[in-house]
Amino acid sequence: MNANINGIAYEQALQTLRHSKLEMRSGLPPKDTLLNGYHPDYRPDARTVLPVGANAGSSCHPHVAELLLSRPLINDFDLAGAEHLDTDVLVIGGGGAGAAAALAAAEAGASVAIANKLRLGDSNTVMAEGGIQAAVGEEDSLQQHYEDTLKGGHHAGNKQLIAQMVSDGPSVIRWLIGIGMNFDMVKDRGNSKRLQRKRAGGTAVPRILCYRDFTGLELMRVLREAV
Structure with missing residues (x-):
C-alpha cells in the first residue's frame, strides 16, 4: 500500500538542528542526584532491610519484605489433621526440574514425595519454547x-x-x-x-x-x- 508521508530527511533534520539557535543543556547534575530526585526506586521509603532469615541484611522492596516477614496462612489447627508421610526424598516443586529430580531419585531406589502448590506440571517449564x-x-x-x-x-x-x-x-x-x-x-x-x-x-x-x-x-x- 502506497501512502504519502510528510517528513524531513534525516540529514536535513540534522543540519537544521546544527544551525539552530537551540542551546544544548550542559553541566547535568551528578547521576546520584538525578536518581535520588526522580527515580521511584531511590526514594527513602523504596527499600527496606530484612532483619532475619538467610537474606538478613539485604535490602528489598517493602512489599516483598512484608510478605517474607508475615505469618503463614495456616496454623497448628490447620495442620492437626494433616497426613504424616515418611519419605527418603522430598522434592519441593513439580515443574521440569522437580519432576526430573524425583525420577532420578526413584531410579536410584529412594522413596520420593513431591510437594507442589498447583498440579504436577503447572510450571514455567511448559512455557519454554527456545530448546x-x-x-x-x-x-x-x-x-x-x-x-x-x-x-x-x-x-x-x-x-x-x-x-x-x-x-x-x-x-x-x-x-x-x-x-x-x-x-x-x-x-x-x-x-x-x-x-x-x-x-x-x-x-x-x-x-x-x-x-x-x-x-x-x-x-x-x-x-x-x-x-
Whole structure:
C-alpha cells in the first residue's frame, strides 16, 4: 500500500538542528542526584532491610519484605489433621526440574514425595519454547559448549557447575528420548534421520534441540507421564 508521508530527511533534520539557535543543556547534575530526585526506586521509603532469615541484611522492596516477614496462612489447627508421610526424598516443586529430580531419585531406589502448590506440571517449564542445548553434533564438543556457556555469561558462571551441565547434556537428551520425548528430526545420510540442531545467539555451532515451538510443553508431558 502506497501512502504519502510528510517528513524531513534525516540529514536535513540534522543540519537544521546544527544551525539552530537551540542551546544544548550542559553541566547535568551528578547521576546520584538525578536518581535520588526522580527515580521511584531511590526514594527513602523504596527499600527496606530484612532483619532475619538467610537474606538478613539485604535490602528489598517493602512489599516483598512484608510478605517474607508475615505469618503463614495456616496454623497448628490447620495442620492437626494433616497426613504424616515418611519419605527418603522430598522434592519441593513439580515443574521440569522437580519432576526430573524425583525420577532420578526413584531410579536410584529412594522413596520420593513431591510437594507442589498447583498440579504436577503447572510450571514455567511448559512455557519454554527456545530448546535445549547439548553437544550431540559431530562438529560440536563438550569443550566448545563449555566455552560458549562461559562466554555467554560474561565469565561470571561457576565453572564447575557449567562443566557438569555440559557433560551431562548428551546423556540427559538420551534419557529424555528414552522416556518418550519427541524432538525435531531431519534427514541424514541415506534414509536415516538425526536430531535437528539449530543455531542460537552465542553458540559457535548449531546446538539447540527442540520440538517445534513448544519444547517445554513436550518435556513436561513426558515427565508428568513418567512420574
